Amino acid sequence: MARQKRLTHLSLENYRSVRSLDLELSPLTAFIGPNGSGKSNVLSAIRFLSTTASKDLESAIAQFGGFHRVHREAAGTGRLDPVRIGVAGIVTAHASYNAPDEYDLAFSQKKSGRITRDEAFVFKRAPGQGRRRRIHVTGAEITTGDEDGKASASDSRDVQFALASELTTGLFAAQAVQVARDDNRGIVEFAEFLKSLIVFEPQVREIVEPVRSAGGRDDRPPVRLAADGANLAPVLEQLRMQAPESYGALVSDMKECLPGLEDIVLDMRGGATDYTVVQIVERGARQPFDLADASYGTVRMLALLTALHQLNPPAVMAIEEVDSGLHPYALDVLVERLRTATGRTQLLVSSHSPTFVNRLDPEEIVVCDRDPESGESVIPAVGSGDIRRAVEAAGGMGAGELWFAGVLDGVPRGA
Structure with a gap:
C-alpha cells in the first residue's frame, strides 16, 4: 500500500482574521468556536494555497476577492505586513516526521498596488541523512540548491533561471522547475498534492x-x-x-x-x-x-x-460545519466514519456543536476564539493538554459540554 500523504503543520501570518497561527495537524482536526472566531479562515487558507498551485498567485488573490480581502492590516498602523502561509507535510518520497517537506509563501502589496512574493520549498532528494534540497523563488527568479547553501561536486549544476512573471509561483511552474534540474522533481509531486486539497461544502x-x-x-x-x-x-x-x-x-x-x-x-x-x-x-x-x-x-x-x-x-479534505443539518443521533456514526476515513484521507473539519465535540479526543480539537480588543483570531485558544486535563477533572463531562460552559474558551463573550 502506498504511503499516505498528509500535512503535519500549518502556520499563518496576517491572513484575514489571523494575525499569527502555528499549529500541528492531526489525522482528524476539528476547529470549534463561535461565529467569527476564524475557523473558516483557517480552512480558507488551505484552499488559497491549493488555488495558487492550480491557478497561480495573481489568479488566486483575485478569486479570493483581492489583496485587501485576504490581508489583515495591523490595527491602527496602516502597515501592510506580508501575508504568509506555511505548511509542512509528508508528501515526497523521502519525507518523514523528522524531515518533512516544507513550503512557505509570503506575499505583500506595495503602495503602488504591485504584488510581490517570496516562496521557498525544502524537501529530501534521497533517503538517509543527506542534505535537503531548497528551491527559492523571489521576484521572477528561481534559485535551486541545498538547504544549507553549501555546494559539492554534484551541485555544480545548481541553477538560477527566470519565470515568466513575478507572480508565477514555483508551484504553478513546477514542471519548469523540474526541467531546470531533474532532482527538483519533488516540487512537482508537492504541487500536485496541494492541487488535490479540497474544502468540501455539499x-x-x-x-x-x-x-x-x-x-x-x-x-x-x-x-x-x-x-x-x-x-x-x-x-x-x-x-x-x-x-x-x-x-x-x-x-x-x-x-x-x-x-x-x-x-x-x-x-x-x-x-x-x-x-x-x-x-x-x-x-x-x-x-x-x-x-x-x-x-x-x-x-x-x-x-x-x-x-x-x-x-x-483527496489526500486532505476540509469540511465546513461538518455536523450541519444532522440529528445528534447521527453523530456517533459520523465521528466513527471520520476516524475510519483518516486511514485514507486527512480531515480538517469545523463545528459549532457541543454534541459533536463530546465525541472527539482532546488531541483532535482546536478551540478558536477572537480577541475582543484587537479582533484577531486566537488559535488555538487552549492547548490539547489543557483540554485533556479539564476533561479528566470534570468527572464525566465531555469536552463539548466544557466548551459550551466556557471552561475551554471559544464561546461568544456574552455567553
Whole structure:
C-alpha cells in the first residue's frame, strides 16, 4: 500500500482574521468556536494555497476577492505586513516526521498596488541523512540548491533561471522547475498534492439534480466527489459497481442514521442522454422516492458519507460545519466514519456543536476564539493538554459540554 500523504503543520501570518497561527495537524482536526472566531479562515487558507498551485498567485488573490480581502492590516498602523502561509507535510518520497517537506509563501502589496512574493520549498532528494534540497523563488527568479547553501561536486549544476512573471509561483511552474534540474522533481509531486486539497461544502440543490450516467462500466478510473457534491450520483454508481462492499457499508451507515431507511438505489433513466437518479427506499413506503424529495439533513448526510467512502478521496479534505443539518443521533456514526476515513484521507473539519465535540479526543480539537480588543483570531485558544486535563477533572463531562460552559474558551463573550 502506498504511503499516505498528509500535512503535519500549518502556520499563518496576517491572513484575514489571523494575525499569527502555528499549529500541528492531526489525522482528524476539528476547529470549534463561535461565529467569527476564524475557523473558516483557517480552512480558507488551505484552499488559497491549493488555488495558487492550480491557478497561480495573481489568479488566486483575485478569486479570493483581492489583496485587501485576504490581508489583515495591523490595527491602527496602516502597515501592510506580508501575508504568509506555511505548511509542512509528508508528501515526497523521502519525507518523514523528522524531515518533512516544507513550503512557505509570503506575499505583500506595495503602495503602488504591485504584488510581490517570496516562496521557498525544502524537501529530501534521497533517503538517509543527506542534505535537503531548497528551491527559492523571489521576484521572477528561481534559485535551486541545498538547504544549507553549501555546494559539492554534484551541485555544480545548481541553477538560477527566470519565470515568466513575478507572480508565477514555483508551484504553478513546477514542471519548469523540474526541467531546470531533474532532482527538483519533488516540487512537482508537492504541487500536485496541494492541487488535490479540497474544502468540501455539499450544496443540496446541486446534489439532487440528475447527472449523466457513468454508462455501466466498472473499469473506469475512480471519480472523485466534487467539492460541492454535484456528481454524487456517478460517484455512488461507480462505488456500487467497483466496490460493492464499500457501497453496502455506506448504506448500513445511512440506516444507522435514519432508522426508517431500507436502501439507497440508483435509477438509470433515459432520454436525450442516460442519467442517474439517487433514490431512497423507506420502510413501509410503496415505492422509492427521488433524493430531490428527501430532507436537507438526509441529502447532506449521504453526501458526507459518500465523501468518506469514495474510492478516490483527496489526500486532505476540509469540511465546513461538518455536523450541519444532522440529528445528534447521527453523530456517533459520523465521528466513527471520520476516524475510519483518516486511514485514507486527512480531515480538517469545523463545528459549532457541543454534541459533536463530546465525541472527539482532546488531541483532535482546536478551540478558536477572537480577541475582543484587537479582533484577531486566537488559535488555538487552549492547548490539547489543557483540554485533556479539564476533561479528566470534570468527572464525566465531555469536552463539548466544557466548551459550551466556557471552561475551554471559544464561546461568544456574552455567553
